[in-house]
Amino acid sequence: MKITSAEFISSYADANKCPQDGRPEFAFIGRSNVGKSSLINMLTNLKGLAKISSTPGKTQTINHFLINQSWYLVDLPGYGYAKANKTLREGFGKIIEGYFSKRKSLSGLFILIDSRLEPQANDLDFIQWASSLDVPLALVFTKIDKLKRNELQKNLKHYEKTILTRWEEVPTIILTSASETSGRDELLALIEESMKEL
Numbered sequence: 001m002k003i004t005s006a007e008f009i010s011s012y013a014d015a016n017k018c019p020q021d022g023r024p025e026f027a028f029i030g031r032s033n034v035g036k037s038s039l040i041n042m043l044t045n046l047k048g049l050a051k052i053s054s055t056p057g058k059t060q061t062i063n064h065f066l067i068n069q070s071w072y073l074v075d076l077p078g079y080g081y082a083k084a085n086k087t088l089r090e091g092f093g094k095i096i097e098g099y100f101s102k103r104k105s106l107s108g109l110f111i112l113i114d115s116r117l118e119p120q121a122n123d124l125d126f127i128q129w130a131s132s133l134d135v136p137l138a139l140v141f142t143k144i145d146k147l148k149r150n151e152l153q154k155n156l157k158h159y160e161k162t163i164l165t166r167w168e169e170v171p172t173i174i175l176t177s178a179s180e181t182s183g184r185d186e187l188l189a190l191i192e193e194s195m196k197e198l
């Protein structure tokens with residue numbers, strides 16, 4: 001699939017205010033700093049579309065980007081940012097929960113995982129929670145440019161093994177690098193397939 005247009009629509013602190021036009025949407029979620037906003041820029045080929053920062057906690061609202069005038073990419077705040085103060089943490093939690101309880105048009109969820117890290121409890125907990133949502137989900141490993149090929153393979157195997165101790169199967173996995181534009185075609189193909197099934 002080709003992206004021919006991408007435009008920022010708005011930021012929302014309240015899921016009730018998000019677009020209600022019923023267009024399908026695909027959301028990116030994951031720990032703060034994992035690279036959600038960078039991935040949206042990589043997919044759309046527009047560097048400044050989603051705001052990114054090396055400091056965790058940059059995205060604090062729900063952000064809708066209209067793609068090809070027909071579907072949305074959604075950038076969400078990160079979870080698991082230990083340094084955020086309690087009010088902020090609870091605020092993000094509320095926004096994220098509100099989003100998932102309200103978005104009937106959510107057609108696919110991408111859970112981003114930092115490929116450099118050991119499986120993290122909060123990611124596994126989130127996968128657990130998300131698998132009850134009745135929305136197709138895929139795991140997107142980010143920042144693969146930071147690892148040597150054999151390190152990446154080792155981490156992946158370990159992750160798959162960890163997943164299989166909790167679940168019967170491993171979800172679709174996509175390997176990405178926003179800085180080296182890897183995994184773009186795979187991600188867009190998956191979105192295209194999901195839209196065909198709607």
Ligand code: GTP
Nearest residue numbers: 032033034035036037038053054057058059078178
């Ligand atoms: P929050 O909005 O705070 O939840 O973070 P986020 O998940 O949106 O992460 P963001 O896209 O802002 O990226 C965080 C940092 O990681 C930035 O410094 C990015 O430049 C860097 N980064 C993101 N993706 C990649 C990648 O694929 N490779 C490398 N090397 N760095 C990346």
Ligand code: MG
Nearest residue numbers: 036037058059
């Ligand atoms: Mg962000």
